[in-house]
Amino acid sequence: MQYKDYYKILGVTRTASPDEIKRAYRKLARRYHPDVSQEPNAEARFKEINEANEVLKDPQKRATYDALGTGWRAGEDFRPPPGAERRRDYDFNVGGGAAGDYSDFFASIFGRAFRSEGHSPGRQRGQDQTVTLNITLEESHQGATRQLTLDLPETGPDGQTVTRSKTLNVRIPAGVIQGQQIRLAGQGLPGRNGGAAGNLYLEMAFKPHRYFTPEGRDILLTLPVTPWEAALGATIPVPTLGGSVKLKIPPGSQSGRKLRLKGRGLPGTPPGDEIVQLDIVIPPAETDAARAFYQRMAEQLPFNPRVQWK
Structure with missing residues (x-):
């Protein structure tokens, strides 16, 4: 039979913590579950992932598996250690899953009765x-x-x-x-x-929101403002999850400036905030009057935002 590298199957290191093993298992189980996965080998991978998790999540089984040593590679010929066949099933009860879900490699370490026809182990907790x-x-x-x-x-x-x-x-x-x-x-x-x-x-x-992007307990909002609101300052209504509130825009604000509405994010201890990022929107110059207005601005407000490039 072939040796199975349960750590490699779950994509974790041999020193992985129980929480790391749990996270890796859940991620892979969602990806390869036969009811939802489009992967061609989903059912086989799902059984392999469950078997690896069954061993590595249990300290006793993991210790027994680790005792085989680190000199093995996945797919190499494997012979069970002496006495493996004599292990008592109730020492290694499997938490959920039918006997046929486990490989010969698993059975060689933890007892062949798990794959025997008609075997009825003791009480087994259902899978999460x-x-x-x-x-x-x-x-x-x-x-x-x-x-x-x-x-x-x-x-x-x-x-x-x-x-x-x-x-x-x-x-x-x-x-x-x-x-x-x-x-x-x-x-x-x-x-x-x-x-x-x-x-x-x-x-x-x-779900995607029309206005907000969550970031932990904070929520982010991009707020469009006019050039005169940014330059002169203004107080304008902005949406929050609890309803509209008025926000003061400081004079001389630039695009990208972030303002904070304390406690207007998701509830918690402490609650999150709403982070408002300003986005200055330039009115289009689609008429003669608008173009003339922009020309007067260029003449009366000489300004070069690229002066640092000289």
Whole structure:
């Protein structure tokens, strides 16, 4: 049989922390899940990723795997260490997944009973699931309740992957940010042989907004202003997630200048701010009168913005 480099499969180093392993697994699982992936080898890769995660997420299994040494390369011929066949299954119960989901390499280390026909291990906790939830910035700002119908894959009694629908009422707390996860305990895949269900993680993703761009708890707004508003100063209304407010533009402002509306971003401790970046918009010279006005400006306001180039 061939040696499997579980670290390489997940794209992490041998010194990776549990959190790094978890992040790598979730990223790859989303990419290669057979229900959504367009990759031609998605199902095989998904099983391989699950197997690598099953070993590396568990300190005991990881230690057993690491004890094989670092001299192996992926794909090399591998012989199981002495005594591997005599390992007791309950020492290495697999958390979710059917027996056939695991390779001969895995079985050679942790016991062949995992792949035996009709094997019935002890209680197994169901797998966690991660689902991306697209929300608006307004929902993050105010909080919301959403009814979700999710199609979650699970392994049936015959070892085949089936899909079941689940409808949930989910409360989105005010102040969630991009990439934040909401944990719904026990709403993941069901356990086996009486084991507890896994958890469902809703990962927040913001829909594009007409005005704002999120950056953590801050929100960014590009504000168009006229040349005279920038030059002379002005007080003008600007949108925020909590409604319109008036913003004072200091005289002599230039394009790119950033002004801060304290506490007008997403809620939190502390709350985020709204960062307003000025964009001076030049009126078009489409009429004779407009062109004459610009000509008078050129004569009466001699100004060279490229003087430093001389």
